[in-house]
Structures are given as structure tokens and as C-alpha cells.
Amino acid sequence: MQKLILALTALSFAAIANADPITDETVENEIVEDGDAFRDLKQKAFKPGEKLVYRMTYGVWDAGEATLQVLPTKRTVKGRQLWRVRGVGKTISAFEWFYKVNDVYESYVDKKSIVPWVFKRRVDEGGFKINQDYTFFQHKNKVKTQKGKEFAVPSKVQDMISAFYYARTLDFTHAKKGDVFEVPIFLDDEIFDTKIKYLGKEVIKTRKGKFRCHKFSPLVEQGRVFKSDDALVAYITDDGNKIPIMAKAKIQVGTIKMHLVKWEGLANPMSYVK
Secondary structure, three states, rough: OOHHHHHHHOOOOOOOOOOOOOOOHHHHHOOOOOOOOOOOOOOOOOOOOEEEEEEEEEEEEEEEEEEEEEEEEEEEEEEEEEEEEEEEEEOHHHHHHHOEEEEEEEEEEEOOOOOOEEEEHHHHEOEEEEEEEEEEEHHHHHHHHHHOEEEOOOOOOOHHHHHHHHHHHHOOOOOOOEEEEEEEEEEEEEEEEEEEEEEEEEEEEOEEEEEEEEEEOOOOOOOOOOOOOOOOHHHHHEEOOOOOOOOEEEEEEEEEEEEEEEEEEEOOOOOOEE
């Protein structure tokens, strides 16, 4: 399950769910040093108020739902505003008897550079639990965990939830088939150099209609979870929002699909095909 979550994150997806949220006071207490100036991506793909709701299906059955939100805060780092990005999801009631999921991923990110300062992870999947608290010192290329351990990390490293949004700032305008995009992610006290291969443009049909999309495939490891190294594909809207609208994964025990079913507060019009 964790490998699947990581691969989905590489395409700006995460299997996410519910738990106690962090507060603005958490950031005030944990960020003890201001950061230096960072890049300004000048991104227009998303803004506070955006809400995305995904439905996850296993075979022909709806198994879970995930909600992603961008929330404003009053916190700043060196005068740079922070946004709070939060993912909430859970298994639907019909599936809870089989495998209950109740997780949360939250991050405070720099509005301009879309890099994280504080990350919270609360996982409860079928009784398997993870509690993680990371403080990112982007100006020092360092991450500190809740256990007091420190790790050296690449410049502008991401966490699982901030990677969802950072990937939407990438420029696909001149992308060619076979081009590879890389996003470094710090997870479970390790660095994962996630790679995403561009597969071109395609019009896809979803529950909400037809959309023009960019097609991607993460370079995942073939083995216990995935049937092949290209078993996961995702579609990102070919518009200003660059929203992951559908992902499909062929695993050893079937097919998992994640698709967008509701949205609000978008920064740009959607790429509908009439």
C-alpha cells in the first residue's frame, strides 16, 4: 500500500484521509528560523479556496473518497506567506469491513515557491498506524523529524502532500513524448527521486464528461505491487489548473482507479470537450 501511495504522489496523487488537523500555532512553535529568499514560481494553477474530491474504485466497486484543499493562513516566513494544504479521505462504509482507512496528510507550504515547512502525517490503515511530524529547513537543506533526527535533503525537497501541488506548477507546454520530470520527496526518513514520464495528449471520458488531458506514467518498480514498470498512468487536465483528473493502476490483485468527481474554487476554467 505504501508503494502505491508513493507512486500516486509522484503524479500529484496521494491516498489520503482524516485525522486531527494541525493548527497555525504548530507552525509558530516549530519554525524557529526564518528562511532565505526562494524562487517565485508565479504559478496560477491553484489558490486558497480550491477543493477537489476524488473517488477511488477497486474493480467496479467504489472503495474510498479523498478530498484535497488549499487553505489560507496568516503565517509567514521571512515575510513570505504560507498556505496550508490538506488531504482528507476515507474508505466508504461498504468497504470498511474489508479494509478501513483513516489518514491525514497536511503541509504548510511557501505560497511563492511551493516548498513545505511543516508536514504532518497520520496514517491508520487496517490497524497499521504511522505518526510523522517533519520540520523542513529549506534554507539549510535539512529536515528534522519528531524523534529529533536530522537528515540532509536536496534543495526544494517536497513532502507527500506538497508534491501534489508542486507538480501542478510544472510546464508541459513544450513537453515531448518520453520527457521525464523529477520531483524529490522526503518520506519515511528517506529521499525518493520520483520520476514521471510524459506520454503525450489524450481526450478522456470521466463521470463528469470529456476532458483534454496530458498523459503521464511514473517510473515505478515492478514487483510485489505493480504488474509492470508502466502499470500506473495518470491524466492531468490540459488547462491552466493542471488537475490530476484520473489515475489507473494495474496491480497484482486487480485494478485501482482514482477519478475527480467534484471541484470548487478553481483558478481557471476546466478543459471540457463538448
